[in-house]
Amino acid sequence: MTSLDIAFMTVLWNRILERFDKTSVKLQEKSLDLSVAVKLLKSLREYIGSIRNNFNDIEKVALSLSKVISKKYNTEKKRKIIRKLTPDEMIRNEEETNFSGQEKFRVETFIVIMDKLDICLLKRLEQYNDLDRKFGFLVYFKSMTEKEIVDMAKYLGKIYPDDLDCDIFPEEMIHFTKLVDEQDEEGKIKMLPALKCLQIIHDNKLNSVFPNVEVAYRLYLCLPVANCSAERAFSKLKRVKNELRSTMKNPRLNTLS
Structure with a gap:
């Protein structure tokens, strides 16, 4: 638990999940207007963009969590591995790009997470924007x-x-x-x-x-605000009437329910 990587991810996900949770709860309200849903998701995407540009601030907060937290990322503690070229490979005149521990974590972990979140939000917004243009x-x-x-x-x-x-x-x-x-x-x-x-x-x-x-x-x-593709199906028939039990009669279905 003294790893800077873990401390950083703790701060990052705490901020992200707290905002996502509040937004998700609001999106599930029965009386929510579609126009409000569009604004919420657009603002959430902008919020993710602002976090993406605040890597150093999150790192400072992570370091301040405890005095025992290491000031180096895990990759800085490992020995650098130099790969030996095989005979059929061309000799490289230029050395491979070597990132510092901080830069490696930022590029290969932090940026990847933030960009993936942005893409997922954009994909969900496409459906809302289409309806918002119409109505x-x-x-x-x-x-x-x-x-x-x-x-x-x-x-x-x-x-x-x-x-x-x-x-x-x-x-x-x-x-x-x-x-x-x-x-x-x-x-x-x-x-x-x-x-x-x-x-x-x-x-x-x-x-x-x-x-x-x-x-x-x-x-x-009457347009539904929620458009999650993985929402749970609450249909009793969908749960029990599968290819193996397609001939169930009403009495048995009533008993199962």
Whole structure:
């Protein structure tokens, strides 16, 4: 436990996992808005980028954990191994790059971890960004021009032609933004949550006035925020009805459950 490598990784993973845990808990809330999820993941990715640039600061914290922690990395304590060239290998005029213990740990361990985390977050963000491009105007319309709102409404209408009327929906959306502006006389609101917008329609019984707008918000709010590919399946049938037990009847399935 006196190894600097272990102390460094302890500090690093404590910071990373604490932020990932808080974000993960928030992402699993039933009432979470998709736009908030996008912001959370983008900010988490930026946070990972800031840690990547703070190697020396993390090292200082690791050294301050205890007086018995070694000030050298494990690779600095090992004898340098010089590989003997075989006869069929070309003689190298230039020596191989030799990193110090600190630089070797930074390049081969620290940077690898941070880049892998960044790639994984980016992969997950791609799905959120795609949905945010389609539905984002429903939340950020306060900071958009009328032309931008109309264009995005037409785009969404083409994606869901069976649910939204492409000819009427853009005009409905403009009308709805004017209604919201009337309630925000001071103009302080820059972003209005989708659930709040839907509540405005329902509380004032405006379903018949904004039918397409209501459907658009319902579509948006029904989108699942969690997109983990490894989430546990809670289906009893999926657990017990496999290729070996495909002929189970209801009584036995009920007993197993």
